[in-house]
Amino acid sequence: GAGVSQSPRYKVAKRGQDVALRCDPISGHVSLFWYQQALGQGPEFLTYFQNEAQLDKSGLPSDRFFAERPEGSVSTLKIQRTQQEDSAVYLCASSARQGQSPLHFGNGTRLTVT
Amino acid sequence: GENVEQHPSTLSVQEGDSAVIKCTYSDSASNYFPWYKQELGKRPQLIIDIRSNVGEKKDQRIAVTLNKTAKHFSLHITETQPEDSAVYFCAAKDTGNQFYFGTGTSLTVIP
Numbered sequence: 001g002a003g004v005s006q007s008p009r010y011k012v013a014k015r016g017q018d019v020a021l022r023c024d025p026i027s028g029h030v031s032l033f034w035y036q037q038a039l040g041q042g043p044e045f046l047t048y049f050q051n052e053a054q055l056d057k058s059g060l061p062s063d064r065f066f067a068e069r070p071e072g073s074v075s076t077l078k079i080q081r082t083q084q085e086d087s088a089v090y091l092c093a094s095s096a097r098q099g100q101s102p103l104h105f106g107n108g109t110r111l112t113v114t
Numbered sequence: 115g116e117n118v119e120q121h122p123s124t125l126s127v128q129e130g131d132s133a134v135i136k137c138t139y140s141d142s143a144s145n146y147f148p149w150y151k152q153e154l155g156k157r158p159q160l161i162i163d164i165r166s167n168v169g170e171k172k173d174q175r176i177a178v179t180l181n182k183t184a185k186h187f188s189l190h191i192t193e194t195q196p197e198d199s200a201v202y203f204c205a206a207k208d209t210g211n212q213f214y215f216g217t218g219t220s221l222t223v224i225p
Binding site: 004031033040041042043044045048050055056091100101102103104105106107108 | 120150211215216218
């Protein structure tokens with residue numbers, strides 16, 4: 001595709017439900033990042049993949065959050081037993097290579113936990 | 115780790131005036147500094163970037179300056195237009211390929 005694609009665009013979950021958010025990066029992009037963006041705030045780092053390897057997951061807020069990129073392309077961010085504080089926009093971004101390459105963002109998934 | 119601070123948090127200017135947004139960073143090894151524009155409900159979009167071996171870069175009405183010694187970089191928008199109204203984020207990329215974002219500046223251009 002022409003850009004980073006995320007689905008669903010909106011997700012409403014009841015507290016305690018599990019959710020899965022999908023990211024389809026730009027074809028050929030090696031690096032993939034997940035960010036959480038609260039209203040009025042900048043993107044906060046969650047986790048980073050280089051190809052299929054998860055190189056950094058230090059930003060994941062709890063063990064309820066899990067991300068994978070098994071074939072080095074599509075990635076899924078899973079949140080188990082959702083809580084109200086998980087409500088945010090989840091942004092996925094990819095970049096072509098390490099070094100001085102910009103991030104290209106998807107439109108995000110707005111998660112609302114009721 | 116890297117810490118990026120951004121000021122001001124809100125900025126209002128009259129149409130045609132200039133707008134300046136400033137960021138500082140803490141890690142002297144950071145080597146790449148992109149700026150993103152985010153309109154309400156939309157994705158952040160890259161508007162300009164600068165690499166650590168360059169002091170200034172300009173693209174039409176937008177320019178970015180970098181002072182490596184002082185560890186700060188600034189976004190300059192000249193001849194502002196209403197469509198420039200958005201939230202702007204600065205970022206710094208460290209040698210570990212991590213991006214650190216500022217908290218954003220909400221720019222309003224008053225017609």
